Amino acid sequence: MPAPNTDHLIDTLAATPRILAELVATSDDAAFDKTWPGEWSPRVVLAHLRDDEFLVMRLRLERLLSEQTPMLMPFNETEWERTRYTDRDSLDELITDFAEQRAASVAILRRLTPEQWQRPGYQPEIGELTITTWTEHWVEHDQTHINQIRASLGLTN
Numbered sequence: 001m002p003a004p005n006t007d008h009l010i011d012t013l014a015a016t017p018r019i020l021a022e023l024v025a026t027s028d029d030a031a032f033d034k035t036w037p038g039e040w041s042p043r044v045v046l047a048h049l050r051d052d053e054f055l056v057m058r059l060r061l062e063r064l065l066s067e068q069t070p071m072l073m074p075f076n077e078t079e080w081e082r083t084r085y086t087d088r089d090s091l092d093e094l095i096t097d098f099a100e101q102r103a104a105s106v107a108i109l110r111r112l113t114p115e116q117w118q119r120p121g122y123q124p125e126i127g128e129l130t131i132t133t134w135t136e137h138w139v140e141h142d143q144t145h146i147n148q149i150r151a152s153l154g155l156t157n
Contacts, residue, residue, distance in 0.1 A: 006109070006117055009135045014106045016142045017099035020046065023146070024091045027153050032091060034152060040081065042149045046094040047084060048077070049145055053101035055080075057138050061108060064121045064131050072123040109135065 024032075024046075032043040040048065056075045063070040088097060117132045126137060150156070 006112075006132060006135065009132075009139055010106060010109045012139050013102065013109070013135070013142065016049075016146070017095065017102050019146055020049070020098065020149070021095050023149050023153065023155070024095055026155060029091060031153055036152070039148070039152070042152045043089060043091070043094070044081065045145050045149050045152075046091070046098065047086070047089055048080070049142070050094055050098040050101060051080065051084065052141075053098060053105060057141075058101070058105045058108070060121070060123075060134060061105065061131065064119050064134060065108075065112075065116060067121075070121045072121055074123070074125050 023042075032046070033041050035041045052075070060072050063072065088094070112131065117135075118130050121129055121134070123129060126133075129137070
């Protein structure tokens with residue numbers, strides 16, 4: 001049972017797949033490939049969210065739960081983008097894959113005890129953190145990329 005102040009964080013993370021599916025439904029497939037200098041296309045942002053869910057977000061959560069004050073290394077997004085697996089980049093697959101990965105993450109979060117929410121770790125780009133502050137970062141990460149997709153598609157926030 002999550003601590004009362006974490007319910008909103010979990011609910012917000014649980015809503016992201018629906019929000020992304022709604023964004024996919026608002027535009028045609030080609031709109032997700034539009035790029036700007038220095039920015040990922042909306043399709044790549046969706047792939048990033050999908051891959052980041054299990055390569056970074058949930059993996060860090062699992063480490064925070066299973067290790068004593070783990071050192072969580074930065075994730076090289078540039079290298080990920082350069083070498084990423086692109087065979088499952090259809091919009092339907094991206095949304096389905098992300099939703100499945102997110103459901104697994106949310107299931108873990110929903111089972112945490114209040115004490116577990118305070119388990120510590122360290123990440124050089126963030127500093128000292130707990131599962132609570134990591135989850136707050138996770139929510140901010142989602143919102144940043146949702147806003148990025150909306151802007152790329154010409155949708156208002």
